[in-house]
Amino acid sequence: MGYGIAASALRGGHHVWGFDVNTTPADRFRQEGGAEGTLADVADGLDVAILVVLNAAQTEEVLFGADALVPRLRQGAVVMSCATVPPQFARDMETRCSKAGVLYLDAPISGGAVKAASGDLTIMASGPDAAFAAARPVLDTVAATVFELGDSAGPGSAMKATNQLLAGVHIAAMAEALTFGMTQGVTPEAFLKVISKSAGTSWMLENRAPHVIDGDYTPRSSVNIWPKDLGIVLEIAEDAGFDAPITATALAQYGKAVEMGLGGVDDAAVAKVYARQAGLTLPGEDE
Template identity: 35%
Template sequence: MNQVVGIVGVGNMGGGMAARLLASGWTVQACDLVEAKVQALVRDGARAAATPADAAQGAAALIVCVVDAQQSHEVLFGAHGAAASLRPGAAVLLCSTIAPHDVERLAADLDARSLAAIDAPMSGGPARARDGTMSLMVACADAAFDANRALLESLSAKVFRVGTRLGDGARTKLVNNLLAGINLAGAAEAMALAGRLGLDLGRTLDVIEQSSGQSWIASDRMRRAIAGDYAPRAHVTLLQKDTRLALEAARAAGFEGALGPVAHEAFNRAVEAGDAELDDAALFRLFSPQ
């Protein structure tokens, strides 16, 4: 590949995606508020971009991988926004976990500038972003999908085309992340119980991983919790936000579940306990105080 791709937001997931594209032969223009993250990619061959507009200059597509809708809007349409630098027909991949109505609003603003929005949230963690095994939930027009198929398939071997209605990628991601939050809260509670019962936590998790209680997020996060490793790969605040957005989407659809609110409250409690900037494996600490 010799096409240029801009990416704004090269933290844990965005950095993994950028590294994946570089390894696959794409030219990557990377932008982030944290200069050290950009420079780490420059050492791997990326071009440093001082602003989102710089990241978009000459790019066939721009990947937006920031925290929320407000940041996404600023990246695209702010003082140094990328939208004005993109050529007509270029694609914008909206990879952040945001509300469906925010995807629709951003897509409408992009369409007004003759830019193609691709609703493409991702899931799987930094390591899977880097090796191309994360899942990518894609909703966009057929023409945009076809034109950017090579980019999407370079990013992930697990591209799920969930439809053509913009916002359905976001809806799918919120359903997934609500379940992830429920599973993580349940795993943290169960492992805390194992400790209280005097069980060896590592051996108990070995059993769970081969039994009916297994879930990917439980294995991934509880292995770290057992080791006392709370270095952030996904901050507690991310699933706090995502479960909130999922509950808001549920209410808008007239749906009231029982477990989602309980899981969301667990993330709220973790934030109140001072664990906001830790990895979300820190949920274990709520149920197993040190």
């Protein structure tokens, strides 16, 4: 998704640098028009620094770790933080950035790699007016919809956690329903054709079921995302004294998928957990 955001911003006329611990996509981005220069060389001239990393730990490491970004940014620059993190963590990052004279926009994203690449993301953002104003030129080129959810960090991450609860549960429910249907003679193809036109459908079902049908688990969104994101949901729920049993059950299924060695593949592969338990053969697998 980070690559897609960088490409969309570049296409929108911005001067964009792309950095990644994996040098291959960073090199490819420069070949496609991304600006040259090391982060150390360019950081003090940045207007917006967009972080698209896995989790809170990586966010904190980039901003305040051994090679900290925030001290290198100019006063008034904005950090647009896109990872799914607990709301309290987002508030803490906002406070620490503010002490350095840097704005912070709590800006989790939804839409996957495809919408990132097309500039059609949904962004659930919260932060002060100055942060929105500083980030606006980029927001306008990378997102189709920007929800402004509050004037400080936290509400954006709270909304993203709510979205991830539903998204993670819906993928697991798709996998359960598809494989349940197979036990009754319903083919995956028939399942998608009928359910996508019925009350039981969901966006995740319509998006992920074709991956199972095609036997294609190229990671558009990997299994590994869900132990993290649903874990965040349960952490927030525990702090709130809220019981989330459906989330916990879905999380357990993703945990089993990771144990099966499926962490790095597409999250539709959670269907393989159900298939193994029921002795089913999914499309693309050997009999």
